[in-house]
Amino acid sequence: MATAPKLHAVILAGGAGERFWPASRQAHPKPFLRVDGEESLIQTTVRRARRFAGRNCVWVVCGREHAREIRKQTGLPSDRIIVEPRRRNTAMAIAFSTQRIAASFPDAVLAVLSADHLIPDERAFAEAIRKAARAAREAGVLVTLGVQPSRPEPGYGYIQVGRPVGRGHPGLRSVRRFVEKPDLTTAKRYLKSGDYLWNAGIFVWTAQTLLGEVEGLAPALHAALVPLEGVKRPGAAKLRAAYDAAPSEPIDIAIMERSSRVWTLPVKFRWSDVGTWESLALELGVKTGTTVVVDGDLAHDDRGGNLVWSSSTGKNHRTVALLGVEGLAVIDTGDALLVARLDQSPEVRNIVKALKADDREDLT
């Protein structure tokens, strides 16, 4: 059943968020975190998507173990939750969900979002998506949002922008190349040059353009999906077989870096993928002298500059006091306590790895 071209939002909620241990766990990953004390990241993302997506056009892609919680948190109908039988990286998650949506909405325009980004200026964001959608529809291109860097961040991939694409689509630029996470010196050079944007992993395209590029550029991925073509509700075995057959690649490598039809829309709004406790602290306003309490009861803090999250309630309530410390994340869940230097927070993954190696899966 074809309908008028609508703008759909496809929210990827696949990440484990090991770097947000102990607040995020396998059973309670990063999209479920309530970093501002009220909404979870996925709730915020769905609300943000509703600003531009058509009625009943918000989709979430997730693993089986999180589907129920996502339905509960977002209120989305179950036919808008696309459940992956296993994790197979973003190329498969995107291609599969695009195929699914195209089965009902063949001329859909899709905005692919992550469930765990922070974008405070929702109006500017929706405007950018709509602009990108018009380009995607009219020019048949893959549009990726490029965020104006505000600091030399070695934790992000970058897009080197090319020329303006022309009068019909002011603001949109061609892409010279994608670059992986640089070292700090290179990131500083990028910032200074003005030619590089953060690769936010936010994409806009029509279902047909994307599926065409998958067919042309990622034959193994395409082959895995052929048996599901036009199927609105694939059976478990068929689905499993497709996922087993699909290569595990990020969309950037499988499609974006290979395609000649990629444009970027430079945007200036604040954006963060909140990849670490440090980046979350930055987004929440932690700075020298200023501590931010996400949740909990902080009775004493003489220095400031810390991130405190003591998400304990009722019987587990606990009062936190900090003395002489700064630049720390103090994350206290009921069953685990992390005290970490914010500037070393990427290493939190190693704690999770070590716990797994120690057969302490209960804590991961």
Add this chain to the structure above:
Amino acid sequence: MATAPKLHAVILAGGAGERFWPASRQAHPKPFLRVDGEESLIQTTVRRARRFAGRNCVWVVCGREHAREIRKQTGLPSDRIIVEPRRRNTAMAIAFSTQRIAASFPDAVLAVLSADHLIPDERAFAEAIRKAARAAREAGVLVTLGVQPSRPEPGYGYIQVGRPVGRGHPGLRSVRRFVEKPDLTTAKRYLKSGDYLWNAGIFVWTAQTLLGEVEGLAPALHAALVPLEGVKRPGAAKLRAAYDAAPSEPIDIAIMERSSRVWTLPVKFRWSDVGTWESLALELGVKTGTTVVVDGDLAHDDRGGNLVWSSSTGKNHRTVALLGVEGLAVIDTGDALLVARLDQSPEVRNIVKALKADDREDLT
């Protein structure tokens, strides 16, 4: 009823231990802490005293609110627990308990100890006490133990030693003067000079010598005690009146600094009054690269040099992970969490003060 002169131990258990918040509280002060995971400090102190004290000659002086727990922890009979109706500093605690003990044992020799010191070499300690007791008995002097300093510690008072007292009592020295806590520069000079010892607040004397000095040097204190003279079990009102009348002074100022009958016995064993989390950490072996876990489950610690105490059990069990931090005390009780730089741990008192000022007595 007079008996043969026996060596008694009088253990002062009056301290609140605010600097060990949150592990110590008004209702659970420092002597009750189990710093090695097994015995509490007061249990260790009683056991240590039994090495030299006569049978049934170990006494504890404490406030009413702690008497039951002390009986429970030490197994002492209730007539060996001397309950003060209010806190009135050490001069009154010592003079009152000495009077009480003298009522039954007029020629008792007393060793006055604190309930919250660490002295690992119990044999050397007992030997020193016996040596001091002989001097106290034979020469009628007040003996104070002077500990050979192992570092320039500005947190302790010092004793400047005088000449050897003579052939009858080898090792014992006269006292030139007592000095209050010095600054670091002065403490370094003291250490270098070899003339200064730590004032450990451990005293040995006969009941009669002490009471004589109280009468001669501290008339207000003596006057307060006169109504209780010879009374083995004073009534509550009488006791209260004596405490209300008594001045609140430390024994050092009321007696030791004024008396001309003070000797010191220099000792070389390890001693600590464990006044702060930092000094406890030092005693327990925390050093660069080495973390000590008093209690709890430490899953990760990449730097070392921390003190971890997560005294939570059962439902409150919690796994601790440290990342990139060193020199910290991480003290996690069921209801409170302290993260403090060890070198700023004297300031913990300020947290307790602030909690009291905020009407949060439940946490103090």
